[in-house]
Amino acid sequence: MRHTLSVLVENKPGVLARVAGLFSGRGFNITSLTVGETEDATVSRMTIVVAGDDGILEQVSKQLNKLVDTIKVLDITGEAHVEHELVLIKVQAESGQRAEITQLAEIFRAKIVDVSEKSFILEITGSAEKVDAFIDLMRTFGIKELVRTGPVAMIREGKRKK
Amino acid sequence: MSQEISGAQIFVDSLKRQGVEVLFGYPGGVLLPIFDALFSADLKVILPRHEQGAAHMADGYSRATGKPGVCLATSGPGATNLVTGVATAYMDSIPMVVFTGQVATPLIGNDAFQEADITGITRPITKHNYLVKNVADIAPTIEEAFYIATTGRPGPVLVDLPKDITTAKCVPVYRGKVEMRSYHPNMEPHANQLKKAAAIIAEAKRPLIYAGGGVILSNASEELKALAEKINAPVTLTLMGLGAFPGTHKQFVGMLGMHGTRTANYAVQGSDVIIAVGARFDDRVTGRVDHFAPEAKIIHIDVDPASISKIVSVDVPVVADAKLALQGLIKELKPRTCDEWWGQLNEWLQKYPLTYDRKSAKIKPQAVIEELYRQGGSDLFVATDVGQHQMWTAQFYKFDRPRQLATSGGLGTMGYGFPAAIGAQMGLPGKPVAVVTGDGSFQMNMQELATAVVNKLPVKIILLNNGFLGMVRQWQELFHGKRYSSTIIKDSVDFVKLAEAFGATGLRVSDPTQLSATIKKAFAVEGPVLVDCIVEPEENVFPMVPAGAPIHEMLGELA
Numbered sequence: 001m002r003h004t005l006s007v008l009v010e011n012k013p014g015v016l017a018r019v020a021g022l023f024s025g026r027g028f029n030i031t032s033l034t035v036g037e038t039e040d041a042t043v044s045r046m047t048i049v050v051a052g053d054d055g056i057l058e059q060v061s062k063q064l065n066k067l068v069d070t071i072k073v074l075d076i077t078g079e080a081h082v083e084h085e086l087v088l089i090k091v092q093a094e095s096g097q098r099a100e101i102t103q104l105a106e107i108f109r110a111k112i113v114d115v116s117e118k119s120f121i122l123e124i125t126g127s128a129e130k131v132d133a134f135i136d137l138m139r140t141f142g143i144k145e146l147v148r149t150g151p152v153a154m155i156r157e158g159k160r161k162k
Numbered sequence: 163m164s165q166e167i168s169g170a171q172i173f174v175d176s177l178k179r180q181g182v183e184v185l186f187g188y189p190g191g192v193l194l195p196i197f198d199a200l201f202s203a204d205l206k207v208i209l210p211r212h213e214q215g216a217a218h219m220a221d222g223y224s225r226a227t228g229k230p231g232v233c234l235a236t237s238g239p240g241a242t243n244l245v246t247g248v249a250t251a252y253m254d255s256i257p258m259v260v261f262t263g264q265v266a267t268p269l270i271g272n273d274a275f276q277e278a279d280i281t282g283i284t285r286p287i288t289k290h291n292y293l294v295k296n297v298a299d300i301a302p303t304i305e306e307a308f309y310i311a312t313t314g315r316p317g318p319v320l321v322d323l324p325k326d327i328t329t330a331k332c333v334p335v336y337r338g339k340v341e342m343r344s345y346h347p348n349m350e351p352h353a354n355q356l357k358k359a360a361a362i363i364a365e366a367k368r369p370l371i372y373a374g375g376g377v378i379l380s381n382a383s384e385e386l387k388a389l390a391e392k393i394n395a396p397v398t399l400t401l402m403g404l405g406a407f408p409g410t411h412k413q414f415v416g417m418l419g420m421h422g423t424r425t426a427n428y429a430v431q432g433s434d435v436i437i438a439v440g441a442r443f444d445d446r447v448t449g450r451v452d453h454f455a456p457e458a459k460i461i462h463i464d465v466d467p468a469s470i471s472k473i474v475s476v477d478v479p480v481v482a483d484a485k486l487a488l489q490g491l492i493k494e495l496k497p498r499t500c501d502e503w504w505g506q507l508n509e510w511l512q513k514y515p516l517t518y519d520r521k522s523a524k525i526k527p528q529a530v531i532e533e534l535y536r537q538g539g540s541d542l543f544v545a546t547d548v549g550q551h552q553m554w555t556a557q558f559y560k561f562d563r564p565r566q567l568a569t570s571g572g573l574g575t576m577g578y579g580f581p582a583a584i585g586a587q588m589g590l591p592g593k594p595v596a597v598v599t600g601d602g603s604f605q606m607n608m609q610e611l612a613t614a615v616v617n618k619l620p621v622k623i624i625l626l627n628n629g630f631l632g633m634v635r636q637w638q639e640l641f642h643g644k645r646y647s648s649t650i651i652k653d654s655v656d657f658v659k660l661a662e663a664f665g666a667t668g669l670r671v672s673d674p675t676q677l678s679a680t681i682k683k684a685f686a687v688e689g690p691v692l693v694d695c696i697v698e699p700e701e702n703v704f705p706m707v708p709a710g711a712p713i714h715e716m717l718g719e720l721a
Contacts, residue, residue, distance in 0.1 A: 025286045062468035068290040071344045
């Protein structure tokens with residue numbers, strides 16, 4: 001099963017290497033990992049998506065907690081939360097297709113951030129579901145390049161279970 | 163204290179503040195400022211002959227005394243030579259603070275002379291590590307390093323010190339008490355968990371206490387004994403746990419696992435409740451996991467939450483310091499007996515004692531250990547190397563007190579024993595210290611004979627010489643059709659002459675009737691003595707659970 005972990009760590013050199021090393025050293029698989037500063041510049045938040053059964057997830061959480069630089073580990077999979085990622089798509093856009101792509105982009109609230117003679121770069125943010133649906137639609141036009149950040153996540157206010 | 167002093171001086175002052183009495187260190191280019199400061203410091207510095215020796219010495223010192231061991235090596239090869247010793251300590255949760263020199267900060271990352279990314283290299287084998295980049299950070303980092311190494315589940319912490327920060331100056335600030343927002347080991351047991359555990363134990367018909375090195379690390383031996391006696395449960399120990407419960411106690415059923423006693427392994431398989439304390443269900447203990455203790459509910463006391471339900475699913479976890487948890491648990495329990503269970507256990511104990519052929523014309527390795535125990539008893543501190551001699555020591559030496567044994571359990575590091583014994587001797591001045599080693603293991607760090615001789619450390623080296631890399635040979639005999647590939651090492655070294663070349667005493671014994679007198683002589687002679695015991699070459703360690711088998715399926719006719 002897919003789990004989303006929200007991990008607060010000290011914003012210090014080497015922390016990402018410690019986390020990445022923990023996953024590779026213990027044979028856990030990372031689906032995605034994003035990291036950046038929080039409202040407190042001395043703290044970083046990592047959003048880690050991991051696939052595995054409950055036993056593996058328990059070990060992942062415990063091992064992350066065991067790192068001296070880890071402040072807090074939350075498995076937010078079962079919590080009410082917002083989970084968004086950002087995707088850039090370079091899509092084939094010949095003159096006959098531009099209107100249709102623009103329309104689809106509007107429906108999905110994607111932005112056209114670059115226009116060239118034969119292609120657009122589109123930017124879309126949102127849940128994995130929405131983003132995947134949009135990518136599928138764009139395939140019909142021909143995707144030249146694609147990059148996705150992996151999700152970042154945040155628990156909704158007042159919705160924590162425990 | 164408002165005077166500016168050098169980073170090297172801050173290093174020395176920080177160690178003094180931590181109560182460090184001895185440092186095992188090897189100098190080098192980037193460590194010149196630190197060794198210059200050490201030259202006039204009131205701190206004993208032991209120079210090993212190889213940095214690996216320094217790491218194992220710090221480890222042995224820690225296991226013997228309970229204090230954190232401290233070692234120091236230069237950048238690059240000095241630092242990488244420590245790696246095996248650091249990994250050894252990490253696997254056995256031994257508190258150590260390891261210092262390495264590093265090239266000056268402007269050179270880091272340039273592939274400078276003697277540069278190695280030692281914090282990168284040791285990240286998976288340290289509890290934590292630091293690269294200090296500012297002279298003002300030296301004092302607080304060393305305080306944190308000692309705090310982390312010695313609290314919670316202990317372990318080695320490495321501090322990498324670039325040369326330029328050891329010559330830079332500042333006014334050091336010592337915080338005294340360390341507070342970290344990201345590190346809070348949980349020491350206090352949860353009262354409800356203790357109640358649950360007590361209820362299960364009260365219902366148990368065939369309880370078993372399975373204890374490991376955590377009991378020794380948390381100084382919980384008295385509590386373990388009190389619990390065992392209160393509930394009349396048999397006690398089995400892991401290799402790391404030996405001495406945590408008296409080896410001569412009538413409730414002790416021996417070590418468990420791959421080379422454990424039949425009684426201990428049968429007790430695991432027959433028990434209905436296992437109380438695991440400071441042990442981590444290592445594969446050498448469990449054998450085939452899905453057949454491990456099939457009828458038992460498991461209570462697991464461990465200070466490291468990640469140890470719980472890692473290998474075996476646990477019914478009642480108690481995340482806490484072993485001493486505090488045992489104290490709490492004892493209060494929750496009423497005295498009881500297990501007469502029926504003891505009827506069965508005593509039958510096994512009588513039927514399956516550890517034994518060997520005592521009428522042999524050659525010296526049996528087990529006989530050497532028994533003789534060493536007869537003479538050394540509970541006074542002698544014993545270190546071992548890794549292999550057959552290690553298992554025979556675990557089986558035949560009755561360790562009656564904690565911190566009596568230093569052995570590389572988790573990593574299984576050949577070459578560990580002799581330097582560990584030297585470190586232990588530094589921590590136990592005037593006390594008898596021996597290392598039981600093999601002709602294979604000893605050759606991995608025999609250069610430390612110089613360290614023992616120069617520092618007048620009277621370690622007795624009991625070398626079981628069988629001419630083989632014995633444990634691998636045993637597996638080749640049993641599982642690879644006796645094809646002794648690269649395990650024959652006989653007649654390659656004259657160990658008596660070797661000892662003499664270093665200025666130590668060398669003795670040799672091959673006649674069983676001379677064994678006792680020879681060991682007696684080794685203890686009588688001053689200074690380090692090597693006893694080259696020529697033993698039965700193809701003796702096997704039995705009983706034995708083949709890798710991957712359930713632990714009740716043991717090989718070995720006699721035992």
